[in-house]
Amino acid sequence: MGLETATIPVIEGNPPPANVPSVLLLGGTTEAFRLAQMFVNEPGIDIITSFAGRTSSPRKPAGRLRVGGFGGVEGLADFIVNERISAVIDATHPFASTITDHAYQAAKMVSVPHLHLARSSWNKKHGDIWIEVPDLASAVEQIPKRARVMLAVGRQEAAAFAVRQDCWFLTRMLEQPDGPLPPGDLILGRPGHTPDEECALMSDNRINCVVAKNSGGPGYAKIEAANWMGISVVLVSQPQTPPCDRVSVVGDAVVWMRRLFSL
Numbered sequence: 082m083g084l085e086t087a088t089i090p091v092i093e094g095n096p097p098p099a100n101v102p103s104v105l106l107l108g109g110t111t112e113a114f115r116l117a118q119m120f121v122n123e124p125g126i127d128i129i130t131s132f133a134g135r136t137s138s139p140r141k142p143a144g145r146l147r148v149g150g151f152g153g154v155e156g157l158a159d160f161i162v163n164e165r166i167s168a169v170i171d172a173t174h175p176f177a178s179t180i181t182d183h184a185y186q187a188a189k190m191v192s193v194p195h196l197h198l199a200r201s202s203w204n205k206k207h208g209d210i211w212i213e214v215p216d217l218a219s220a221v222e223q224i225p226k227r228a229r230v231m232l233a234v235g236r237q238e239a240a241a242f243a244v245r246q247d248c249w250f251l252t253r254m255l256e257q258p259d260g261p262l263p264p265g266d267l268i269l270g271r272p273g274h275t276p277d278e279e280c281a282l283m284s285d286n287r288i289n290c291v292v293a294k295n296s297g298g299p300g301y302a303k304i305e306a307a308n309w310m311g312i313s314v315v316l317v318s319q320p321q322t323p324p325c326d327r328v329s330v331v332g333d334a335v336v337w338m339r340r341l342f343s344l
Contacts, residue, residue, distance in 0.1 A: 090147050090148055090149030090150075091147070092129060092145050092146070092147045092164070093145060093146045093147070094144065094145035094146060095145075096127075096145075097127035101124075101125060101126065101127050102125075102126060102127065102167035102168070102342055103127040103128075103129055103164060103165060103166050103167055104120075104126060104127065104128050104129065104166070104167060104168045104169070104170060104338065105129050105131060105160070105161065105164070105166045105168070105169045105170070106128055106129065106130045106131065106142075106144075106170050106172060107130075107131050107169070107170065107171045107172060107173050107180060107184055108130040108131060108132060108142060108172055108173070109132050109133065109139065109172075109173055109174060109177075110172055110173060110174055110200075111298070111299075112172050112198055112200065112298075112330075112331050112334075113130060113142065113170075113172035113173070113198070114140060114142045115331045116128075116170070116172060116198070116331050116334055116335070117130050117142040117143045117144050118142065118143045119331070119335055120143075120144070120335075120338070121143035121144055123344065125342060125344050126338070126342060126344065127144070127145065128142075128143070128144035128145065129144065129145045129146070129147055129164070129166075130142045130144060130145070130146050130147070131146075131147045131148070131149075131151075132146070132147070132148045132149075133148075133149075133150060133173075133177075133180065151183070151187075153183065154183045154186045154187050154190065155187075155190075157183050157184065157187035158187040158190045158191050161187060161188070161191050161193055162191055166193060167193065167194070167342075168193060168194040168195070168196070168338070168341060168342075169184055169187070169188045169193055169194070169195045169196070170195075170196045170197075170198055170334060170338075171184040171185075171195070171196070171197045171198065171199075172198040172199075172334070174296070175199050175200055175202075175294075175296055175297060175319045175320075176235070176294055176296065176319065176320060178320040178321075178322075181197065181199075181322060181323065182323060184197075185197070185323035185325050186323075194326075194341055195325055195326065196325070196326045196327070196328065196334060196337050197322060197323070197325050197326065197327040197328075198327075198328055198329070198331070198333075198334045199319075199322065199327060199329060200296065200297035200298040200329060201297050201329040202295045202296075202297050202318070202319050203295055203296075203297055203301055203304070203316075208308060209304070209308055210308055210311075210313070210314065211304060211307070211308075211313075211314035211315070211316050212313075212314070212315055212316070213295060213315075213316045213317075213318050214315060214316070214317055214318065215317075215318050216317060216318075217234070217238055217241045217242075217317060218241070219317075220234075220242075220292050220315050220317050221241060221242055221244065221245060223292075223315045224242075224245055224248060224290055224292065224315065225289075225290060225313070226247055226248075227247050227248060228248045228249075228289055228290040229248070229249045229250075229251070229286065229287050229288050229289050229290065230242075230245075230248055230249070230250045230251065230263075230265075230288065230289075230290045230291070230292055231250075231251045231253065231282075231283060231286070231288045231290070231291045231292070231293075231303065231307075232250045232251065232252045232253065232263065232292050232293075233252075233253050233254075233272065233291070233292070233293040233294075233300075233303065234292060234293060234294055234317065235254060235294070236254040236255070236256060236257070236258035236259070237258075237260075238294075239252050239254065239258055239260075239262055239263065240258070240260040240261050240262065242263040242292070243261045243262065243263045243264075245263055246263075246264060248263070248264070248265075249264060249265045250262070250263040250264060250265035250266075251265055251266055251268065251282075251286045251288060252265060252266070252267050252268070253267075253268040253269075253270065253272070254267075254268075254269065255269065255270070255271065256269065257269065266286075272299075272300050272302060272303055273302050273303065273306075274302060275302055276302045276303075276305040276306040276309060277306075278302065278306075279302050279303045279305075279306035279307075280306040280309060280310060283306060283307065283310060283312065284310070288307075288312060289312055289313070290312060290313050290314075290315070291303060291304070291307045291312055291313070291314045291315070292314075292315045292316075292317075293314070293315075293316055293317070294316065294317045294319075295316040295317060295318055295319055296319070297319075297329075304316075
């Protein structure tokens with residue numbers, strides 16, 4: 082039997098003229114999608130959006146597209162050099178800390194401008210009663226005994242809560258997980274759009290604790306609903322990010338790009 086060779090991800094779309102700079106946009110978020118869309122008709126810039134490939138049917142952005150990993154920091158640095166990338170913008174999820182670290186290190190290694198576009202965390206509003214913890218392990222410990230929990234931490238992280246066999250979990254995520262789940266029920270789908278929707282779901286399932294990531298952006302409806310109902314909320318803080326240029330809104334990323342390329 083012969084050795085299997087790794088499949089090298091290809092870039093979909095036609096390459097630009099040699100004098101047009103290419104930007105590697107590490108995507109998978111609404112912010113990355115919007116940024117690519119804003120530059121689709123810009124003749125002086127070429128956008129290559131890269132997805133990790135963990136989502137089965139991602140929304141296809143404007144511009145060129147690549148799906149798959151890079152093979153660590155050195156693999157990403159090689160890609161930047163081989164594809165003549167002029168700048169790297171990391172617009173991945175705020176909790177995608179591995180690729181964020183790799184993007185920073187690879188861009189620094191090959192001396193290419195690098196920007197981190199990441200949503201700001203939610204800040205407490207008047208009347209909010211949630212507590213914030215530094216990591217998943219702390220969140221697991223903060224859950225009250227025999228609680229009925231709405232769990233919204235993503236399919237890769239849900240397995241960490243399987244140790245809480247004393248609790249019942251309503252676990253919500255976009256796609257079927259690969260690993261084990263905590264005891265309870267699974268819902269595949271996006272969060273409710275309004276606090277009223279989330280209140281109904283929590284009431285129907287007799288939820289008395291909510292655990293989620295402090296991802297910022299949309300998705301705060303479940304937090305508002307829990308506050309209205311007097312339900313305890315545990316939020317996991319966003320991980321620390323490298324000491325790089327950082328913006329939190331798409332408009333500022335656009336300004337950064339226009340200044341960089343004198344557009």
